[in-house]
Amino acid sequence: MGAYPVVLVNALDFAVLAATLLGIVGYGLWRTRRDAGLISYLKGDADTRALAIGVSVMATQASAITFLSLPGQAYESGMGFVQNYFGLPFALIVVCAVFIPAFQRWGVFTAYEYLGRRFDEKTRRLGAALFLVQRGLATGITLYAPAIILSALLGWNLSATILLSGGLVILYTTTGGARAVSVTQQLQLGVAFVGMVAAFGVVVASLPADVSLGQAFTVAGKLGKLDAVDFSIDPSRRYTFWSGLLGGFFLALSYFGADQTQVQRYLAGESSTRSRLGLLFNALLKIPMQAGICLVGALVFVFYQFERPPLSFAPGVATSPALEQAHSAAFAARHDSVRRMLGAPDALAAAAAQREALSADARLNELRVQARREAAQAGGARPPGKDSDFVFLTFVLNHLPRGLVGLVVAVVFCAAMSAAAAGLGGLASTTMVDFYRPLFRPDADEAHGVRASRWLTAGWGVVAVGFALFANLVENLIEAGNILGSLFYGSVLGLFLVAFLLPRVRGSAVFWAGVCAQVLVLALYATLSISYLWFNVIGCATVMLLSSAFQATIFRAAPAENSRRLKRTV
Amino acid sequence: MPNPVILSPPAPKHEGAPLFGTWRRAYAAVVVAFAAQVALLWALTRWFS
Numbered sequence: 001m002g003a004y005p006v007v008l009v010n011a012l013d014f015a016v017l018a019a020t021l022l023g024i025v026g027y028g029l030w031r032t033r034r035d036a037g038l039i040s041y042l043k044g045d046a047d048t049r050a051l052a053i054g055v056s057v058m059a060t061q062a063s064a065i066t067f068l069s070l071p072g073q074a075y076e077s078g079m080g081f082v083q084n085y086f087g088l089p090f091a092l093i094v095v096c097a098v099f100i101p102a103f104q105r106w107g108v109f110t111a112y113e114y115l116g117r118r119f120d121e122k123t124r125r126l127g128a129a130l131f132l133v134q135r136g137l138a139t140g141i142t143l144y145a146p147a148i149i150l151s152a153l154l155g156w157n158l159s160a161t162i163l164l165s166g167g168l169v170i171l172y173t174t175t176g177g178a179r180a181v182s183v184t185q186q187l188q189l190g191v192a193f194v195g196m197v198a199a200f201g202v203v204v205a206s207l208p209a210d211v212s213l214g215q216a217f218t219v220a221g222k223l224g225k226l227d228a229v230d231f232s233i234d235p236s237r238r239y240t241f242w243s244g245l246l247g248g249f250f251l252a253l254s255y256f257g258a259d260q261t262q263v264q265r266y267l268a269g270e271s272s273t274r275s276r277l278g279l280l281f282n283a284l285l286k287i288p289m290q291a292g293i294c295l296v297g298a299l300v301f302v303f304y305q306f307e308r309p310p311l312s313f314a315p316g317v318a319t320s321p322a323l324e325q326a327h328s329a330a331f332a333a334r335h336d337s338v339r340r341m342l343g344a345p346d347a348l349a350a351a352a353a354q355r356e357a358l359s360a361d362a363r364l365n366e367l368r369v370q371a372r373r374e375a376a377q378a379g380g381a382r383p384p385g386k387d388s389d390f391v392f393l394t395f396v397l398n399h400l401p402r403g404l405v406g407l408v409v410a411v412v413f414c415a416a417m418s419a420a421a422a423g424l425g426g427l428a429s430t431t432m433v434d435f436y437r438p439l440f441r442p443d444a445d446e447a448h449g450v451r452a453s454r455w456l457t458a459g460w461g462v463v464a465v466g467f468a469l470f471a472n473l474v475e476n477l478i479e480a481g482n483i484l485g486s487l488f489y490g491s492v493l494g495l496f497l498v499a500f501l502l503p504r505v506r507g508s509a510v511f512w513a514g515v516c517a518q519v520l521v522l523a524l525y526a527t528l529s530i531s532y533l534w535f536n537v538i539g540c541a542t543v544m545l546l547s548s549a550f551q552a553t554i555f556r557a558a559p560a561e562n563s564r565r566l567k568r569t570v
Numbered sequence: 571m572p573n574p575v576i577l578s579p580p581a582p583k584h585e586g587a588p589l590f591g592t593w594r595r596a597y598a599a600v601v602v603a604f605a606a607q608v609a610l611l612w613a614l615t616r617w618f619s
Contacts, residue, residue: 082611089604093597221618228611241608276593283600287607 490539
């Protein structure tokens with residue numbers, strides 16, 4: 001058994017999938033059937049409630065990869081990944097306290113419009129352009145990543161899968177703008193919640209009858225899958241409380257403060273109160289949500305203690321009989337050790353069985369890596385993505401009842417569509433507000449504004465789908481988006497932090513500091529092999545340091561000119 | 571010249587003081603909730619390991 005064979009979803013699954021997707025798209029189109037004007041198209045309805053903003057923010061961040069990769073991550077390495085979100089609540093407090101008042105006070109449509117008010121037009125365009133490059137590519141990845149996993153496991157055509165999800169997103173986002181994104185995201189997140197709860201229930205129900213939920217947690221814990229918090233200060237450890245708190249804070253601040261995809265979500269609504277409540281909703285629920293998804297992965301791991309997992313979860317990895325035999329023996333050893341651990345008469349016997357189970361588990365992991373390596377050496381097709389990306393969906397396809405399989409596949413589609421729709425909304429509003437309108441049609445009426453915004457949304461949709469169709473992306477899908485973000489987020493966040501924290505710095509100084517920082521980050525990425533998370537810090541710190549230095553030296557005469565401009569604006 | 575549609579939306583209400591202001595309690599509640607969540611996850615880590 002190299003891998004489970006490709007599973008075809010049946011008619012009931014297709015019916016559930018089609019009804020869910022078409023129902024949500026139809027609801028989005030129906031709710032936004034009346035033309036509500038340009039402000040509504042770009043920002044959403046003025047009466048958008050705080051809960052709707054909170055759900056929209058959460059759905060934007062939770063892409064399909066969250067639901068596919070996170071359980072696999074917990075299956076492979078335990079729940080430690082959840083620590084990456086520990087900085088998020090604090091970042092959201094800063095966004096509520098500093099960013100939202102600034103954005104709302106100026107009544108801006110995009111985050112970069114604020115840079116124009118605080119500095120000048122060229123700094124505004126720099127921030128907006130960096131966002132467009134990064135988000136334009138990232139939205140393509142958002143559509144591509146789940147499509148390649150679904151097509152590999154279900155035997156669907158990759159291009160057709162991308163076109164289906166991308167086409168539906170373009171349809172309702174172009175028609176309804178930010179309003180359509182918001183109303184569909186509420187349903188999409190609802191479907192995701194129901195699907196994940198159902199998957200959790202099925203994992204628990206699929207455990208052997210003589211294994212209680214408490215014992216399942218014991219197995220997961222003893223084999224290191226429930227290690228969610230690590231206070232170690234050892235820098236070689238990948239996920240710790242401290243790295244999650246500091247690195248996560250920085251990433252979340254960049255994402256929520258300087259990425260129009262999110263800024264557009266919480267600027268919907270008429271008051272900063274609603275924006276703040278929507279973000280604090282996420283500050284409270286993000287960690288439990290991610291922990292819950294990780295827990296599903298940890299329980300899938302427990303399930304595979306009692307049923308032999310495939311040697312490779314990714315389909316299409318040919319394995320040798322010798323490897324299969326070794327895998328079978330290692331599984332039997334782990335299964336016996338786990339059984340002995342659960343039935344151990346004393347702590348000493350339990351500890352001995354735990355050591356044996358851990359050793360057998362390590363052997364199984366080695367065999368998975370070896371199978372992949374041998375398949376690559378044999379010249380076979382390289383399986384897409386990491387093997388762990390396929391764990392959750394492999395379990396779903398083979399062990400969930402019919403109908404529920406369709407629902408979980410719908411969860412993946414919904415998550416991809418909600419993240420991509422928010423991406424298109426952010427891209428279109430930034431292009432419209434920061435480039436098209438001020439540069440080409442400053443005197444255009446509202447009808448023209450709506451029409452142009454629709455074309456821009458559709459245009460960005462075509463770009464994202466085209467990128468997804470023709471991109472031959474890197475192996476690690478979840479990392480691709482993070483790397484892309486880290487290359488640009490640091491410089492853009494730097495522009496905003498200078499705006500808030502360094503009142504003496506003016507437009508020209510921060511603009512050239514931003515340009516230098518971005519060039520430096522791209523040069524370092526091309527020449528150094530350091531963790532991509534550092535690029536956020538390098539980009540941001542470079543903007544802050546260089547802008548201060550430039551202001552104190554090259555642009556010393558600028559404050560007088562700028563204060564005249566500020567007086568005019570106020 | 572600012573565009574009347576794009577740059578002049580209905581004036582948003584701006585509540586509270588510039589920094590933490592009246593939201594201090596809400597932010598404190600988020601910090602307390604974070605501490606409780608970490609404590610729960612830490613207990614999960616310790617209890618079953």
